[in-house]
Amino acid sequence: MSVSKIATCFAAVIISDFNDDGETTIDDLPDFLSVFGKAAPRYDLDGDGTIGFGDFLKFAEALNSTG
Numbered sequence: 001m002s003v004s005k006i007a008t009c010f011a012a013v014i015i016s017d018f019n020d021d022g023e024t025t026i027d028d029l030p031d032f033l034s035v036f037g038k039a040a041p042r043y044d045l046d047g048d049g050t051i052g053f054g055d056f057l058k059f060a061e062a063l064n065s066t067g
């Protein structure tokens with residue numbers, strides 16, 4: 001695995017670690033849902049300005065990548 005690929009993986013996990021416990025798990029989902037449909041940059045994983053389904057997909061990806 002290349003260094004840049006590892007860095008990308010790592011960033012994806014950190015950005016979706018909403019409860020700051022160091023990893024993306026199902027425990028981060030309640031925090032995410034609490035801002036669904038609102039403007040919350042911390043949770044805006046796809047960068048479109050609001051929290052929506054696109055962000056949920058990114059979260060699900062990060063969840064999968066952590067196994």
Ligand SMILES: [Ca+2]
Pocket residue numbers: 016017018019020021022023024025027028
């Ligand atoms: Ca977490």
Ligand SMILES: [Ca+2]
Pocket residue numbers: 044045046047048049050051052054055
């Ligand atoms: Ca978004």
